[in-house]
Amino acid sequence: MRFAIQINEGPYTHQASDTAYQFAKAALEKGHEIFRVFFYHDGVNNGTRYTVPPQDDRNLQKLWSELAEAHKLDLVVCIAAAQRRGILDANEAKRQGKDGDNIAPGFRISGLGQLIEAGIQADRLIVFGD
Amino acid sequence: MSTLHTVNKSPYERNAMTSCLGHVSAGDLVLLIEDGVLAARKGGSFAQALNAAKGACKIYVLAPDLAARGIGAGDVLEGVETVDYGGFVDLAASATRVCAWL
Amino acid sequence: MSDGQTKKKFFYLNRKAPYGTIYALESLEVVLIGAAFEQEVSLGFIDDGVFQLMNNQDAAGTGMKGFSKIYRALGDYEVRKLYVEKESLETRGLSVDDLMPITYEDEDEDYAEKPSIVVVDKAEMAKLIADQDVIMSF
Numbered sequence: 104m105r106f107a108i109q110i111n112e113g114p115y116t117h118q119a120s121d122t123a124y125q126f127a128k129a130a131l132e133k134g135h136e137i138f139r140v141f142f143y144h145d146g147v148n149n150g151t152r153y154t155v156p157p158q159d160d161r162n163l164q165k166l167w168s169e170l171a172e173a174h175k176l177d178l179v180v181c182i183a184a185a186q187r188r189g190i191l192d193a194n195e196a197k198r199q200g201k202d203g204d205n206i207a208p209g210f211r212i213s214g215l216g217q218l219i220e221a222g223i224q225a226d227r228l229i230v231f232g233d
Numbered sequence: 234m235s236t237l238h239t240v241n242k243s244p245y246e247r248n249a250m251t252s253c254l255g256h257v258s259a260g261d262l263v264l265l266i267e268d269g270v271l272a273a274r275k276g277g278s279f280a281q282a283l284n285a286a287k288g289a290c291k292i293y294v295l296a297p298d299l300a301a302r303g304i305g306a307g308d309v310l311e312g313v314e315t316v317d318y319g320g321f322v323d324l325a326a327s328a329t330r331v332c333a334w335l
Numbered sequence: 336m337s338d339g340q341t342k343k344k345f346f347y348l349n350r351k352a353p354y355g356t357i358y359a360l361e362s363l364e365v366v367l368i369g370a371a372f373e374q375e376v377s378l379g380f381i382d383d384g385v386f387q388l389m390n391n392q393d394a395a396g397t398g399m400k401g402f403s404k405i406y407r408a409l410g411d412y413e414v415r416k417l418y419v420e421k422e423s424l425e426t427r428g429l430s431v432d433d434l435m436p437i438t439y440e441d442e443d444e445d446y447a448e449k450p451s452i453v454v455v456d457k458a459e460m461a462k463l464i465a466d467q468d469v470i471m472s473f
Contacts, residue, residue: 104326111335111358111473118241118267125297126325129318135326144361183364215368222469223343223372227325229239230333230472236465252350252382255457258465332348332464333472335358 106130107225108140109218111232113148114163115156120149123231124166131174139177139221140167142210144232147190150180152207164207171209178210179217235260237328241267241335244279253334254286261290262324264316270298273313280310287312295321343468344375349384351473353402354394359387360402362473367405370412377416378409379460385423388434388452403435410439410451418463421456 108127112119127137142149154164171178180190186199192212196204206212222228238261242249250265250272257263263286265273272279273294283292296315299306306315316324325331347366353359369376380388387406394401409417417437424430431454440446455463464470 106322106325109471122241122266125318126321130322133319133322135322144357184361215365216371218365219345219369219372219374222345222471223374227328227331228469228471229325229331230335230470231241232333232335232472233241234465248382249350256381256461256464258461261465330467330470332470335350335472 105136105138105224105226107138107221107228109221109228109230109232110140110142110146110149111144111230113145114154116145117233119231119233120146120163120167121161123229124163124170126229126231127170127176131170137174137176138225139179139217141218141221142178142180143184143215143218144181145184145188146232147180147185147188150178150185150207150210151190151205153205168207168209176209180206180210180212181218182212182214185212235262235328237262237264237324237331239264239266239331239333240269240272241265241333243268243271244282245271249334250279251282253332254282257286257290259289262293262328263290264293264295264321264324265313266295266298266321268298268302270294270302270304273299273309274304275308275310283310283313293320293324342373342375344377344466345369346464346467346470347376347378348464348470348472349378349380349387350382352383352386353392354397354399358473359384362471363402363405365471366409366414367412370414373413376414377418377463378414379463380417380419381423381460382420383423383427385419385427385429385434388417388419388437389429390433390435407435407437409437415439415449415451416453417451418453418455418460420460421454424454
């Protein structure tokens, strides 16, 4: 079965990203497909590579990046939400005249249409939020 | 043709579970996750609401979230089934749609 | 249903008041973008979500951007079904008269203006939920 996942909250304050990650991992282990993970609202904060949690804590960004690499996941960060919260890729940084980018490996920035498309293409959309 | 409803809020703090249970259809599945699992503790004041809902739909609770909050398997309301993340996936796959009560 | 041609029923479940959190606004953003995908779209307003449709909203004093006007333009995006729950209104001391007059033009009836807001009771709302393909929760 083909799942799509929407994550509305950033890491560490809410459990949403943790639960979504555990769900995605379990789904992949069962042989399901994850069509796309869409990060919206504060959820875009999962996609910055500049987070440095303490060594004895999980690093959610790394976990997502590694899962994406292992399973060729499509991790999409909403562009409008990302711009509001300072999540930039190299192109956006250049376009907005900012001095650096911070998007994490495996994540890409795109529009809300990607969320609608995920809803259309996937068999199930699961929303994790606050 | 059933819906999997997920509830991630404590019913003691917010009305997500109450609202969810007011909108289920017969044969639906309700999964309590994150702080939503607090509702499933035996002796809590939402036990009655969950027991009443059990007639029409099946109630599940996410075991890792129970354990994280110190609620033992023996302290879960009778008739509420515990599942792990794999079980969550199975429920989502078996239902026709998933509705999150955030 | 992966050919991308079949229309799906999209339901936007709105349960939160505007301004205190961003969810109402960002739900609306998805609705507007989603309109271009020509799916079957309807919006549900339950619990504090009914406050999103209040008439006479003026956010100017908060320093935040007001967005209530966008609801009134939804008809232009072919979004014509705004289901508002009766019990949620009543619990909050509201009636449909407290909400914005939101209408669409019916091209089948000489572009007559018709109300987009439909007040439904809880049981009808439950049936609506049970009839959807994709439920976007905010």
